[in-house]
Amino acid sequence: MKAATRPYHHGHLREALLRAAEDALETGGARSISLRELSRQLGVSHTSPRRHFAGKEALLDALALRGFERFDEALGRAAGKPGQEFKSRLTKLARAYVGFALKHPALLSLMFDAKQRADAPEALRQASERAFGHAPAAFAEAQAAGEVVPGDPSRLALVLFSTLLGLVSMSTGGKVKGIPLDRLIGEIIDRTILGFRPR
Amino acid sequence: MKAATRPYHHGHLREALLRAAEDALETGGARSISLRELSRQLGVSHTSPRRHFAGKEALLDALALRGFERFDEALGRAAGKPGQEFKSRLTKLARAYVGFALKHPALLSLMFDAKQRADAPEALRQASERAFGHAPAAFAEAQAAGEVVPGDPSRLALVLFSTLLGLVSMSTGGKVKGIPLDRLIGEIIDRTILGFRPR
DNA sequence: GGCACGATGTTTACATGGACTACATTGTGT
DNA sequence: ACACAATGTAGTCCATGTAAACATCGTGCC
Numbered sequence: 001m002k003a004a005t006r007p008y009h010h011g012h013l014r015e016a017l018l019r020a021a022e023d024a025l026e027t028g029g030a031r032s033i034s035l036r037e038l039s040r041q042l043g044v045s046h047t048s049p050r051r052h053f054a055g056k057e058a059l060l061d062a063l064a065l066r067g068f069e070r071f072d073e074a075l076g077r078a079a080g081k082p083g084q085e086f087k088s089r090l091t092k093l094a095r096a097y098v099g100f101a102l103k104h105p106a107l108l109s110l111m112f113d114a115k116q117r118a119d120a121p122e123a124l125r126q127a128s129e130r131a132f133g134h135a136p137a138a139f140a141e142a143q144a145a146g147e148v149v150p151g152d153p154s155r156l157a158l159v160l161f162s163t164l165l166g167l168v169s170m171s172t173g174g175k176v177k178g179i180p181l182d183r184l185i186g187e188i189i190d191r192t193i194l195g196f197r198p199r
Numbered sequence: 200m201k202a203a204t205r206p207y208h209h210g211h212l213r214e215a216l217l218r219a220a221e222d223a224l225e226t227g228g229a230r231s232i233s234l235r236e237l238s239r240q241l242g243v244s245h246t247s248p249r250r251h252f253a254g255k256e257a258l259l260d261a262l263a264l265r266g267f268e269r270f271d272e273a274l275g276r277a278a279g280k281p282g283q284e285f286k287s288r289l290t291k292l293a294r295a296y297v298g299f300a301l302k303h304p305a306l307l308s309l310m311f312d313a314k315q316r317a318d319a320p321e322a323l324r325q326a327s328e329r330a331f332g333h334a335p336a337a338f339a340e341a342q343a344a345g346e347v348v349p350g351d352p353s354r355l356a357l358v359l360f361s362t363l364l365g366l367v368s369m370s371t372g373g374k375v376k377g378i379p380l381d382r383l384i385g386e387i388i389d390r391t392i393l394g395f396r397p398r
Numbered sequence: 399g400g401c402a403c404g405a406t407g408t409t410t411a412c413a414t415g416g417a418c419t420a421c422a423t424t425g426t427g428t
Numbered sequence: 429a430c431a432c433a434a435t436g437t438a439g440t441c442c443a444t445g446t447a448a449a450c451a452t453c454g455t456g457c458c
Contacts, residue, residue: 009424009435029316031230038417044218044435047417050436056416109312112368116304125371132369158375159362159387166364167357169311170331172324176357188358195394208406208453235444244408246446251406255445399456408451415444422437428430 010128014052016042021063024105030060030113061121062112067107069129072134074100079134086142087193094185101168102181108168116143132161148196160192213251215241220262224305229259229312260320263313266306267326271333273299278333285341286392292334293363293384300367300378307367331360349393359391 010016020038035056036046053059080089115124120138135157142148148156167181169189174181176191209215221239234255235245252258277295279288300307314323334356341347347355366380368389373380 007424010436013435029312034415035417045457046415048436050417105315109308109315113228113308116308116371154376155378157370158366158383159390160347162365162369162387163358163362164365164369166361169364169368170357170361173317174314177353179354184354184357187354188361191358191391191394193394195390199393206453210406212406246409247407249446282448300450313446399458402456404453404455406451406453408449410447410449412447413445416442418439418441420438420440422435424433424435425432426433428432 010042010044010048013042013044013048017049017052017059018063018066022066022107023058025063025110026104029106030110033060035059060110061124062105062116064111065121065124067104067111067125068115068131071108071111072127072131075131075134079138082137082141086138086145086147087189090135090140090160090189090193091185093138094160094189095182096166097161098168098181098185100112101165102174113174132157135161146198148193149198156196158194160189163188163192209241209243209247212241212243212247216248216251217262217265221265221306224262224309225303228305229309232259234258242312247267259309260313260323262306263310263321264323264326266303266310267314267323267330270299270307270310271326274330274333278337281336281340285337285344285346286388288337289334289359289388289392290384292337293359294381294387296360296363297367297380297384300364301373304367331356334360341343345397346398347392355395358394359388362387362391 003041015034017038020041021033024038025035033056034047039046039048039181049059053062074096075093080092111124114120133154136154139148139153139156143150143153164185167176167184170176171181176184216237219240220232223232223237232255234248238245248258252261273295274292277291279291295299310323310327313319314327332353335353338347338352338355342349342352363384366375366383369375370380375383
């Protein structure tokens, strides 16, 4: 028995809720998410979400956590392998980040808001750190090759990612002053690399 | 008649609402703001806010707008006058930004969220652009003095502010990996200036 | 000076949403 | 086969946002 007769148990309710919540999130913002509305969409009673999430906050946190996981995955894919050219690796990482941010703006906002909250679950912070842990490896390698000044590589990577993060924040609809973010990335990476070049 | 007998008309309700809302914002986050609760705190009926704001969204937008105005003011004060040393001006601007961000984290988050919304009021975008318009002047001057590569100064300033913006986003309680933001600013400005130095 | 009218605040009412409790159904391990 | 945990449901309560009708105030106009 899987479908057809609308079984008493949904089977993948938790998953379905998160999926529907994410849709709502990107459509109407976090404030537009309603547990009852989600339940309605899934054809389920309005109290069933509580079987899977202690409350709305918990669902949002779970959404944020999933976001970080997918984020981590995307950055991990883009991070490349040791031995590849430094600038190329950075560019791929940067594009991956900006791509994610433009595809899921509301989710990203939720992710950071959740992480910043004073009572944020530890898992969120860890997930965030994991996701941002891909770039330092590339920097460390560049340091070993003498292309970049010495120092804590994660601190150098921090500067690059901060810039990208901020760039997206300042943008509106993927553009800043009419210039698409894509076109700014190259410039930023060049400047960053110049700033980090040993002298 | 001013007080004592609790007059029928509050007199500064709009102001008072915004003030109370900002308190609530910084205390419990945007989600914690309730028009009814604000009304209660001000000793006013729960529908009176609608005389001043079309709805909750409108109040939040007004809050964001005020935020941008104060933000603009703070940056304007820090921007300094032409003739001052470039690095010093940048440092002051940067400290002003980070100071604001750490003092009003939830407000800042609200401000950017509001501005990013697809149906964001034009006034918000304008206010945002005004606030970020202080740095380019400093860059232009440095260009004239030959200290910085040529190019659209607002585009150069963008890189610096993006970095600061992102840095704050990545931080937790004013620190990144245990290092206070204060201490990172100098490093970032040095790197940025290096990256922008003509060669 | 008085009065009409708009601005501001109130009262009442309704719909929506989150959370809690008690109950129903299902699958699973023993 | 049966007890039990997991999952879903029904019914309820309370807080909130929004709307419409009404009350009070002050201000400009005659």
